[in-house]
Amino acid sequence: MMAGHNNFYIGLSLALISSTFIGASFILKKKGLLKVASRGSVKAGHGGHAYLKEWLWWAGLISMGVGEAANFAAYAFAPATLVTPLGALSVLISSILSSYFLNEKLNIHGKIGCVLSILGSTVMVIHAPQEETVSTLAEMSEKLKSPGFIGFAMCVLASSTALICVVGPRYGHSNVLVYILICSSIGSLSVSCVKGLGITLKELFSGKPVLKEPLGWVLLLCLLICVTIQINYLNRALDIFSTSIVTPIYYVLFTTAVMTCSTILFKEWQNMVLDSVIATMSGFLTIVFGIFLLHAFRDSPFSPDPIYFSLRSNSGNSHAPPWMEDEGQNQPLLVGDDPNEEFQSIEVEEVEICESS
Secondary structure, three states: OHHHHHHHHHHHHHHHHHHHHHHHHHHHHHHHHHHHHHOOOOOHHHOOOHHHHOHHHHHHHHHHHHHHHHHHHHHHHOOHHHHOHHHHHHHHHHHHHHHHHOOOOOOHHHHHHHHHHHHHHHHHHHHOOOOOOOOOHHHHHHHHOOHHHHHHHHHHHHHHHHHHHHHHHHHOOOOHHHHHHHHHHHHHHHHHHHHHHHHHHHHHHOOOOHHHOHHHHHHHHHHHHHHHHHHHHHHHHHHHOOHHHHHHHHHHHHHHHHHHHHHHHOOHHHHOOHHHHHHHHHHHHHHHHHHHHHHHOOOOOOOHHHHHHHHHHHOOOOOOOHHHOOOOOOOOOOOOOOOOHHHHHHHHHHHHHHHHO
16 A cells, blocks of 8 residues: 555656656747747748757757656556646646746736646645556556457547548648647557556566567557657647647647546546545646636736726726826817817818819
């Protein structure tokens, strides 16, 4: 029991480290893509690969690699139901850093969203399952052979192929959901591969001859393919759309896809009591709402002026607020500043034109 708790806290710590590096990677990669665009090179959104020559993009990729490595290790110690939703912290870190380095301001709605996301993450940590349902490679093999997961994987592959080959070329540059749906759906499979590889490594370190098992190598190959697709289409989405739009949508869709896959494959929810299930879902919805507040009103400045004018107009008084009364009020009009003079001159010209005709 004590070992189970230790694994839980190790997985939690690794998930927090992962969120920090992944959140920073979004900013570094975006800065690199902006520098590439400023030099007139072909953008990643149009299929260009000039970002491969930009060191900032590589720094972002390395940061993401470190974060994904920590995330990889976290899945070996803690259930996906806990590790994946904590990715919200990477959104918060990305938002805070983007306000400093990408001039994307964080208003009062964003600050409230940050608080809600942290609260939701805390609730999920408290109520997430603390024991793994799959601990050996043999159990993982049986899980992967289940009809439910095979059906889920077939649906993911079919929908991703349709998005890549048909929908992407037509609507990828105008609809932010297209490329992010590809990353999210493929990402759900990559998390399953990571979970299996984590179990493989744990058995390897315990002295078991898992290198002779073909399943570990198959999972590694599938993971490399999935990660390559994710990086490619995430770069396209970041190049075309704002980071403040891509990051939260990617988090919500990716987390939903992973939790769905985890429910089908690992059945972690079956070992949870009803109260924990309700609390976990409530925490996740709180995170989603916080992420929505964080970015939905990002470009809408919060000011008391619109509220003041609304209240004054309802009361029949449309004067300026007290803090604006000194600006240009009670100042006499200069000669020729009659606001009706312009309209009067227009009417005279129209009459003259009519008489001449």
